[in-house]
Amino acid sequence: MEIDWAGLRAAAIETMRRAYTPISDFPVGVAGLVDDGRVVVGCNVENASLGMTLCAECGLVSSLHATGGGRLVAISCVDATGAPLMPCGRCRQLLWEHGGPDLLVEALPRPLRMTELLPHAFGYEDMERVTGPAGAAEVPAELAKWRGRGTVFVHPDLSGGETIWTGYWERSSGEPGTSEEKGILEEGPNFPAAAAAVAWGLVRSPRVVVVDAEGKLSWAGEGDTPEGIPQRWEDNS
Numbered sequence: 001m002e003i004d005w006a007g008l009r010a011a012a013i014e015t016m017r018r019a020y021t022p023i024s025d026f027p028v029g030v031a032g033l034v035d036d037g038r039v040v041v042g043c044n045v046e047n048a049s050l051g052m053t054l055c056a057e058c059g060l061v062s063s064l065h066a067t068g069g070g071r072l073v074a075i076s077c078v079d080a081t082g083a084p085l086m087p088c089g090r091c092r093q094l095l096w097e098h099g100g101p102d103l104l105v106e107a108l109p110r111p112l113r114m115t116e117l118l119p120h121a122f123g124y125e126d127m128e129r130v131t132g133p134a135g136a137a138e139v140p141a142e143l144a145k146w147r148g149r150g151t152v153f154v155h156p157d158l159s160g161g162e163t164i165w166t167g168y169w170e171r172s173s174g175e176p177g178t179s180e181e182k183g184i185l186e187e188g189p190n191f192p193a194a195a196a197a198v199a200w201g202l203v204r205s206p207r208v209v210v211v212d213a214e215g216k217l218s219w220a221g222e223g224d225t226p227e228g229i230p231q232r233w234e235d236n237s
């Protein structure tokens with residue numbers, strides 16, 4: 001993906017001018033290129049309650065999700081002189097979550113990768129090492145933009161002669177009249193009970209369909225049971 005660094009810097013400078021900084025008089029602006037080509041921006045916002053300051057990067061990440069999600073590819077963060085500013089430590093962690101190790105951050109003389117700004121970063125893998133894959137309810141970072149979309153199908157399966165529950169996350173919503181791309185986003189781990197597989201699904205999408213051993217469908221998602229699904233799922237385990 002082509003990165004228009006001058007354009008990003010210009011958007012960051014424009015946004016920096018809208019910062020709200022009655023305490024520090026240190027305005028910061030940031031602009032980020034999203035993997036679908038959008039540009040999102042943020043500025044810092046201070047408060048009389050001094051510890052409550054929102055860094056520019058916080059606004060950027062909120063805007064990222066408010067306007068459709070996706071992953072950050074490159075950011076330019078600037079100070080009042082328009083020069084590149086290094087994100088603070090907390091914001092490096094914040095950016096890590098939404099851009100990952102390859103996110104490029106404008107710096108002089110060259111952009112830096114997030115791995116250079118935040119080596120040995122803490123992430124979900126560190127938690128999974130302790131909780132194991134069954135506790136890994138979190139959506140993998142590369143699938144974060146799909147969260148809330150698509151449909152999760154939960155079904156029983158055989159593993160080593162035992163019945164377990166698993167599922168998969170399908171990218172289409174199944175809503176009639178839409179021409180959506182189809183395909184599996186993620187295969188779920190094995191769970192001992194249906195309820196755990198449903199919980200795995202609800203972290204991903206509000207549309208969760210349980211397909212039992214006989215192929216009968218029930219709705220374990222949010223809201224009313226949609227047309228075509230005969231009943232609501234009940235946890236009988």
Ligand code: THU
Nearest residue numbers: 024026028044055056087088091
């Ligand atoms: N600031 C940011 O907005 N982002 C950073 O990464 C560094 C610091 C803001 C917070 C505060 O409003 C001002 O800069 C001075 O610390």
